[in-house]
Structures are given as C-alpha cells and as structure tokens.
Amino acid sequence: MTSSIQAACHLSHEEGSPRGRYADPTFSELELAALDWLDGFYQLEHLLSARKWVIRLAGNASEELRFAALTHDAERFFPGGPSDKPQNGFDNPDYLFEHSKRSADIVEEWLRQRDPQLPDRFIERVRALILRHEIGGNPEEDIMQAADSLAFLDSFEWLIVSWIQDGHYSFERVCEKLDWMTTRIRIQEALQLALPIYARIVAVARAAGKTDINPANRRAQAANRAFLLGEEFSG
Numbered sequence: 557m558t559s560s561i562q563a564a565c566h567l568s569h570e571e572g573s574p575r576g577r578y579a580d581p582t583f584s585e586l587e588l589a590a591l592d593w594l595d596g597f598y599q600l601e602h603l604l605s606a607r608k609w610v611i612r613l614a615g616n617a618s619e620e621l622r623f624a625a626l627t628h629d630a631e632r633f634f635p636g637g638p639s640d641k642p643q644n645g646f647d648n649p650d651y652l653f654e655h656s657k658r659s660a661d662i663v664e665e666w667l668r669q670r671d672p673q674l675p676d677r678f679i680e681r682v683r684a685l686i687l688r689h690e691i692g693g694n695p696e697e698d699i700m701q702a703a704d705s706l707a708f709l710d711s712f713e714w715l716i717v718s719w720i721q722d723g724h725y726s727f728e729r730v731c732e733k734l735d736w737m738t739t740r741i742r743i744q745e746a747l748q749l750a751l752p753i754y755a756r757i758v759a760v761a762r763a764a765g766k767t768d769i770n771p772a773n774r775r776a777q778a779a780n781r782a783f784l785l786g787e788e789f790s791g
C-alpha cells in the first residue's frame with residue numbers, strides 16, 4: 557500500500573472527507589481510462605469536481621464537455637510545464653495560454669494513443685474546450701470555464717491553506733486568486749452558485765493559521781482515484 561493511500565485511509569472517516577464523493581455510474585469507459593491515467597495527480601479531485609459542475613450547469617452535458625472537464629488541467633501532472641509567477645498576477649495570459657495549450661496537446665496525444673478510431677471531431681471539440689477553459693467563449697465553453705472556477709473554490713481549501721502556511725502566498729494574494737476565479741465567471745447562474753462557496757473558502761483562508769485542515773493528508777486524498785470514487789483499496 558502506498559503512503560498516499562495510507563494517508564487517505566487514515567482520514568477516511570474525517571468529517572467532510574471526499575471519500576466516495578465522486579462515485580458516478582455514468583462514467584464512460586474513456587473517462588475511467590483517463591482517471592487511471594491521472595491517478596496520483598494532486599488535482600484529480602479538482603478535475604472530478606469540474607466534471608460534476610459541467611453536468612450540473614449544462615443539464616445534459618455533452619460527452620466532449622464532460623471529458624474536457626475531467627482532463628482540462630492534465631498538463632500539470634507532467635513535468636516541464638509553464639510556471640506561474642505570483643508577481644505576474646493570477647490572470648497572466650502568457651501563463652494561462654501556455655497552460656491551456658499544453659493540456660490540450662497532452663490530452664489529444666493521450667486520446668489518439670488510447671483509441672485511434674476516435675473521431676477527429678470529438679478530439680477537436682475536447683481541444684477547444686480545454687483551450688478555452690480559462691477564458692470561456694461560446695455557451696459550452698463558458699460552462700467549462702465556470703465549472704473550473706466552481707471546482708477551484710470547492711475543492712482547493714487544502715491548497716490555499718498550504719499556500720498560506722508555507723508562505724507561498726499571503727492571505728491578500730490568495731484573496732486575489734479567489735476573486736479572480738469568481739469574477740471571471742460569465743454565467744449568472746454559476747456566479748450565484750459560486751458566491752457562498754467563495755465566502756466559505758475566504759473564511760478558510762483567513763483562519764489558515766489555526767485550521768483543522770491537514771494539507772498533506774488532503775493532498776493525498778485529492779490525488780487518489782480509489783478514495784475519491786469510493787472504490788475498494790488494493791494492496
């Protein structure tokens with residue numbers, strides 16, 4: 557059993573634990589394969605949350621939208637990507653475009669290797685949604701972007717606590733990030749859904765010095781497919 561799974565098991569009964577939160581019988585075979593591919597990525601919970609939000613916001617989310625939500629930040633799992641500098645601001649287009657492009661390229665390469673029979677139109681649509689996930693665009697791309705924001709606010713309390721505790725960002729800088737993730741939302745309904753979640757994560761950030769959140773354990777949970785989907789652990 558790996559140390560990350562041990563850490564995840566250790567907190568499995570913690571109040572508010574995400575264990576099994578993302579179980580969903582509607583995962584496609586392709587989505588389950590992508591979850592295997594990205595198992596161990598510390599943003600896996602964020603990706604699963606984004607998929608939940610696109611389903612909620614779209615009503616009948618397309619296969620392409622669900623898949624793009626589930627993989628939109630994939631590039632951060634693989635070394636060599638662009639690095640964000642706090643002094644550049646959180647909406648630095650140079651970083652955001654490079655991040656979006658690298659994710660789209662990595663996801664396309666994985667899709668083509670996984671299933672050479674996949675229609676080009678599916679891959680092109682997934683690419684477009686990933687490329688637009690930071691900025692929005694047409695109605696479906698706006699849903700993708702809003703879901704990314706909502707999923708940041710509702711799945712990364714542990715990350716912003718670690719940023720503040722480690723001195724990576726000040727509380728004020730974290731608030732800039734949270735403000736930007738919220739105010740960029742282009743869909744009114746999504747913004748209304750985001751506001752209470754925004755208020756909650758700001759409160760968590762403000763209390764980061766005396767929180768019960770254990771960032772290391774939550775990071776292990778957030779990266780663990782079996783834990784997040786409520787599957788049996790092996791090993």
Ligand SMILES: [Fe+2]
Pocket residue numbers: 602628629704
């Ligand atoms: Fe994201």
